[in-house]
Amino acid sequence: MPKTELSHRAQNTPPSPIRKLAPLAIKAKKAGIHVYKLNIGQPDIESPEEYFEGLRLFDEKVIAYEESQGNERLCRAWSKYINRTLRIDTRPEQFIITVGASEALVFTFMTCCDPGDEIIVFDPTYANYLGFAAIAGIDLAPVLCDMEENFSLPERSRIADKITDRTRAILVCSPNNPTGTVCSKEELRLLFDLCEEHNLFLIVDETYREFVYDDFEPFSILNLEPNSERVIVIDSLSKRFSLCGARVGCLISSNEEVLASALKIAQARLAAPTMSQFASAYMLENIKDDFLQGVVNEFRVRRDALYAALKEIPGVIVQKPQGAFYTVVQFPVADADKFAAYMLDKFSYDGKTTFIAPAAGFYMQDSSQGLPQARVAYVLNKNDIEEAIGVLAAGLQSYSGK
């Protein structure tokens, strides 16, 4: 019998650069080595007590399907939360609850694009966007951002040059994963104007919205354009409330057709998890704003510690991140993928090693751009970050001396 062949798309889907080295980390852990996981956006912050309390208050006897568009109370609570923190006026009907921001992005890609259509993104790009694009059968058209410019948006003409007759949307993540860069109001305005001019959707991934430092304030495209039919906001509770494993995200739009289409896709997968949504609603209704202020302060401290520690390593190039909890770091190595694997597979210092995500997989256009770079997530506490970077520096020395 001939062997059944897999689809080309299955064969062509790239493994996640964030997760592909995970087996080596598991191996290291099994060998008794402590692994500082700076590869993944999994904060160590305790999930809010209000979420656990919400879970305890769930008193249905049957864990039944939730509505496809999401728990009504959660939509109301989320809308209220956004209205309060951004001083805007969304309505619960504008929300569709999804299994994390991941699913919201898949729904959005499918709603905006037919197979073969393009969405403009900025390189380096959150690598999983490529996975969602593969799922939706669309192409990402990346515009390169310059590390020396702290990965801020390139000038308008360079973005406009990428627009073709297959382009359906511009997607920007701000504060940015993986670069930690924050879009200014002017940059968001520029993107929106480009979308107006070329009749495109503007998709803004605001998963890290509150994670901004120094002079930045949390700011949404909805502050600029609360009612535009072109705007689709992607949001998530994963990061700001340290609920990555709860898998609760949403898409927000004031475009009735977008919502109706996304709902049809949402109906096909029935519903997002019931208890997570119930607990999230309770949490959003009851949590105090100082929870998030405390979290953001903590991440500012971590960022400062990470930046200071990295600056001290000879040959390392790094910009100070403005938001989120990532930064893209250039190492004095030819291939950060090999270096990252070396750290897990061959190196430990005092029984410890550090896991970073090679950046090549974050460059859609030309992965050689990212070859010497890695994404570092500052998701551990200050001490651990300082330890982790110390171990990384030792590893680098050992790797370079090979």
Add this chain to the structure above:
Amino acid sequence: MPKTELSHRAQNTPPSPIRKLAPLAIKAKKAGIHVYKLNIGQPDIESPEEYFEGLRLFDEKVIAYEESQGNERLCRAWSKYINRTLRIDTRPEQFIITVGASEALVFTFMTCCDPGDEIIVFDPTYANYLGFAAIAGIDLAPVLCDMEENFSLPERSRIADKITDRTRAILVCSPNNPTGTVCSKEELRLLFDLCEEHNLFLIVDETYREFVYDDFEPFSILNLEPNSERVIVIDSLSKRFSLCGARVGCLISSNEEVLASALKIAQARLAAPTMSQFASAYMLENIKDDFLQGVVNEFRVRRDALYAALKEIPGVIVQKPQGAFYTVVQFPVADADKFAAYMLDKFSYDGKTTFIAPAAGFYMQDSSQGLPQARVAYVLNKNDIEEAIGVLAAGLQSYSGK
């Protein structure tokens, strides 16, 4: 400004026939009418205490991402459960945990098919398969089953005739949603042989595996072909443990390439919900087999009540379902969609009405086949089912007399 246009696929995705009348049901409920929901496979059975206990035992402070392939303990427990109940020998490494069977089907479609490829299904088909096909950009090639033959598989030549050079797989759901029909061992053997002959994958959706009545015993394609690289099993905890809202499903394969490709897609969406998986693992480790025996007995009683009640309504055609908890019923109406809407929108009897799912949306090839039919899910207790069918009979009389 021109209006941003949605993708064709978004416009062409059909609304779920199970959920599209939901707004009318919500309206009826708001008007104080009790709605017997026989439209959706949401049993009223209490979720197992062991699941809730598992939730209570979760003592992590951070609800972190789970591994993309799923919680290791859950894979072990599920494999053990299947090995015990089917007397086979699966390994935990063969499992990928998904957000319900829905996500397992999407991963499977994407792994087996490129856009434009075809999967053979049997009409009437579980309507959401069409949604998954739309998501994956593939085509379903339906082979019609005959209501007079209790929707059993058609003869081999009629299936073989559907195979083209774009065909990649045959997908069968047994026990069947929406028909309640169970594949015999001989029928499964026939499908497998066809797949061998034409080098296709055989995808078996076993979500309802234990829900078989009369002389049937739970039986899996894995009993016939435990090690075939062509076989992909779709499974779910939703129905057998009344955990629809937990969203825990899986795909099972002994094909390393299928698993590796599905894992790449799984990595793009990060992970399935953490606490649901933790609680499911604990439940599978601790639940007694008599839980499920009790549930299946209860559904047999309901099936008998439903069948007896429907047989009494003049003009109604119905076959006795062999498994799952659905049956496709033919009503003496021209269009069951209109009748179902009438029941929700215009009719009530003693403050009650009955919600059924029009069957046209379950026929992929020729929806006119299903026009006078509806899927009825016997997910309520015997008394409620008798009441619901009584209300339905009264509604039918009133509708016919219009």
